[in-house]
Each structure stands twice: as structure tokens, then as C-alpha cells.
Amino acid sequence: MILDRFRLDGKVAVVTGAGRGIGAANAVALAEAGADVVLAARTESQLEAVAERVRDLGRRAHVVAGDLSDPAATAALATRAAAEFGRIDVVVNNIGGGLPRPMARCSTEFVEKAFRFNVSTTHALTRAAAEVMLRGDGGAVVTVSSVVGRVAGRGFLAYGTAKAALAHYTRLAAADLSPRVRVNAVAPGTIQTSALAAVIEDDAMRARVERSTPLRRIGTPEDVAAAVLFLATDAGAYLTGKVVEVDGGLQSLNVDLNLPDP
Structure with missing residues (x-):
């Protein structure tokens, strides 16, 4: 049956940034599909709450709390996952982010930090996990980039450039x-997350964002998790090197992503 291709029974997934928002939704979705999950993020209490949801689905969960802004820490997740479960089949690189800042306030160090947090951490875990995957049955890596990696808007120079780099990194790694x-x-x-809440200042700005989106709503973490599940399972077995836009149609329009003056 075609729906069997969306299953991950007997598989092991590693999800970074799994304590809340998109990362938590990804972890639960993969567990619903049958995967055991290694959950990594900074805040242990948040991870444990998500781990309980995974266990309630009858799957195993292993929590790794720590500062994942260090690429060495993300690379170590592959070793931890292999030691705990004996294999890695799926990696979801969800760690990353960055606050908006206009060019006049973007120091070289600020830009380098954005690349380290978004690109270097992704590469570190992907490289380490791929070594484990290639010793086994292979696997799938899914990285969370952003619409801002393709659509220009004031205030997103460091963050958007790093996310654009992730898109091409995906093609090259594939x-x-x-x-x-x-x-x-x-x-x-x-997507309705705490990061979005930091950008959308009031109801008027929220309404503007919704009007600018062809589907006329802000997305949910589960909208993203559904796409990640497709790419992580055999449902997406003939796709590699692709960046799937989960944006309600934003990239099909000349969208105004500009922030108000700081």
C-alpha cells in the first residue's frame, strides 16, 4: 500500500531543536510514523515533555540536553544516537535561527555567528550521521531552511544569507x-512559533502577513512536520537535493517581508 511508504517502523531519527515549535512537531510526527527518536536541544524540561509524547506513542525516546550552537556538540549527537539505539536512519537538522538586524548593525562577527549556528551545526551533524548511515542501510537527512533564504526583506541579512547557504548545502551534500x-x-x-512572535509586533502586522499569504493563514509546526515526514520516509524515496517550500504560497508572489525600522 502507498501509505506504507510513510512508515518508519524500526528506524531511528535524530531531531535537533526538538524542545518546542517545529522541532517538537517533527519529533512527534516521526514517532507517529514508527521511529524511535533522539531529541536534542538546550532545555531539558522541554525535551522531556516532548519525549513523553513520543513514549506515549509506544516509541523509545532519548534526550540530549545541551548547547547545540557548538558544531562539535551537534556532531556528538550521532555518536550518542548510535550508542543508544545502534543505528541512525533519519536526521532532522532543525537547530538554527537568528534575530532580525539591519545591515548597519550587522558586524562581521554577527554574520559569522549566523553561519556557525545555522550552517556549521548542520554540516557537523550531517557529516557525522552520514558515516553511521553508510555503515548501515543508508538514510535521509532533512534540514530546516527558511523562505527568507530566497525572498529578500530588510533586516534579514545575516539570517537569510545563512539560510540561503543551507539550500545550496543541501544540493551539494545530496x-x-x-x-x-x-x-x-x-x-x-x-509559521506560528515563538520566533515568529518576536517579529510580529501586533494584530495589524499579523493581519498583513496573513493577507500576503495566498492561503490566507499563518502555518503551523505540523504543516512543516508533514513535509519533513514525506522527505524522511520512502514516500520521498525519489527526491534528493530538493528544497520544499512550506510557505502557504509566499514564494510565488512578490511578498513584502520588510520589517519596520528598528
Whole structure:
């Protein structure tokens, strides 16, 4: 049956940034599909809450709390996952982010930090996990990029450039790791998370964002998780090197992503 291709029974997934928002939704979705999950983020209490949801689905969960802004820490997740569960089949690189800042206030150090937090951490875990995958049955990597990696808007110079780099990193890593490890990404648009709440200042701005979106709503973490599940399972077995836009249609329009003056 075609729906069997969306299953991950007997598989192990590693999800970074799994304590809340998109990362938590990804972890639960993968567990619903049958995967055991290694959950990593900074706040242990948040991770434990998500781990309980995974266990309630009858799957195993292993929590790794720590500062994942260090690429060495993300790379170590592959070792922890292999030691705990004996294999890695899926990696979801969800760690990343960054606050808006106009160019006049973007120091070189600020830009380098955005690349380290978004690109370097992704590469560190992808490389380490791929070594484990290639010793086993292969696997799938899905990275969370952003619509801001393609659509220009004031205030997103560091963050948007780093996310754009992730899109091409996805294509290059897919070429290097094919055919046994598939590498894809999702590019969310406006998704209801704590990060979005920091940008949308009031109801009027929220209404403007909704009007600018062809589907006329702000997305949910589960909207992103559904796309990640497709790419992580055999449902997406003939896709690699792709960036799937989960944005309500934002990238099909000339969208105004500009922030108000700081």
C-alpha cells in the first residue's frame, strides 16, 4: 500500500531543536510514523515533555540536553544516537535561527555567528550521521531552511544569507552522499512559533502577513512536520537535493517581508 511508504517502523531519527515549535512537531510526527527518536536541544524540561509524547506513542525516546550552537556538540549527537539505539536512519537538522538586524548593525562577527549556528551545526551533524548511515542501510537527512533564504526583506541579512547557504548545502551534500543517503530541506514561511512572535509586533502586522499569504493563514509546526515526514520516509524515496517550500504560497508572489525600522 502507498501509505506504507510513510512508515518508519524500526528506524531511528535524530531531531535537533526538538524542545518546542517545529522541532517538537517533527519529533512527534516521526514517532507517529514508527521511529524511535533522539531529541536534542538546550532545555531539558522541554525535551522531556516532548519525549513523553513520543513514549506515549509506544516509541523509545532519548534526550540530549545541551548547547547545540557548538558544531562539535551537534556532531556528538550521532555518536550518542548510535550508542543508544545502534543505528541512525533519519536526521532532522532543525537547530538554527537568528534575530532580525539591519545591515548597519550587522558586524562581521554577527554574520559569522549566523553561519556557525545555522550552517556549521548542520554540516557537523550531517557529516557525522552520514558515516553511521553508510555503515548501515543508508538514510535521509532533512534540514530546516527558511523562505527568507530566497525572498529578500530588510533586516534579514545575516539570517537569510545563512539560510540561503543551507539550500545550496543541501544540493551539494545530496550529490556527495547519493545514492545511499538522501539529503533534502524544507523552507518554511510564516509559521506560528515563538520566533515568529518576536517579529510580529501586533494584530495589524499579523493581519498583513496573513493577507500576503495566498492561503490566507499563518502555518503551523505540523504543516512543516508533514513535509519533513514525506522527505524522511520512502514516500520521498525519489527526491534528493530538493528544497520544499512550506510557505502557504509566499514564494510565488512578490511578498513584502520588510520589517519596520528598528
